Amino acid sequence: MDYARPDALVSTEWLAARLNAPDVRIVDGSFYLPAQKRNPKAEFAEQHIPGAVFFDIDEIADTDSPLPHMLPSPEKFSSRVRKLGLGDGSKIVIYDTTPMTGACRVWWMFRAMGYKDVSILNGGLLKWLAEGRPVTDDPTPPRDRHFTARLDNTLVRSIDDVRGLIESKREQIVDARAAGRFRGETPEPRAGLRGGHMPGAFNLPYNELLDPDTGTVLPADKLVARIAASGIDPAKKVTASCGSGVTACVIGLALYLTGSPEAAIYDGSWTEWGGRADTPIVTGA
Secondary structure (H helix, E strand, C coil): CCCCCCCHHHHHHHHHHHCCCCCCEEEEEECHHHHHHCCCCHHHHHHEEEEEECCCCCCCCCCCCCCCCCCCCCHHHHHHHCCCCCCCCEEEECCCCCCCHHHHHHHHHHHHHHCCCCCCCCCHHCCCCCCCCCCCCCCCCCCCCCCCCCCCHHHCCCHHHHHHHHHHHHCCEEECHHHHHHHCCCCCCCCCCCEEEEECCEEECHHEEEEECCEEEECCHHHHHHHHHHCCCCCCCCCECCCCCCCCCHHHHHHHHHHCCCCCECCCCCHHCCCCCCCCEEEEC
């Protein structure tokens, strides 16, 4: 069984054969939570795939928002990615070190900004290194390039949108957090958040969509089966949520690959919903 939309992924073999291709741009989208005490930008400086640039999820964001790494305006997004040499006419390939979380967020950000020629390196840097492929600490010279951002509102949901979806049930709400957090049994990693989930939400932990040994996305047949086991109707649009809008994008990728309607991301996710006193919350399964 093949993926319905395989264009969202490229293999390490594919990228290795195109490291010097003039129309391919490589992006490191690595991201860590504060509790992980790792610095993705410093790690990028130490080693990265040749030709890669670093995409800072926390900086290419709405930094005026009290919420972490919210989607920036199209104007800010365009300005920042132009300076990275990312622009119209390029095939953009994103990888990360986690794997597949930060890369999925950056993939979704480009798609939300109307740019569709963007893919994720399946398995990320860990698979690349495991295969003995080249890395460097040489900085990539900046090359300013034109980029046109056009926000696709069908891929982004606000807190008011989600309130409406709970009432209307027009879209399925799917939560990428671990089951214990979803049920309200495990404390949230961010202080001050209530536990539980939105009324009517489905739980599909993002890590269950990935192969634990290779960090690659599950094969198509296993991916379809895992999505079905969560109770989601694959023919109906999904709004995905998580802790802060990053791992929800793994659900977005999985649904894209398997041919479902392209998912929207609740950008504020549980950091916003669980941090307020006026939002309905359910605990238990």
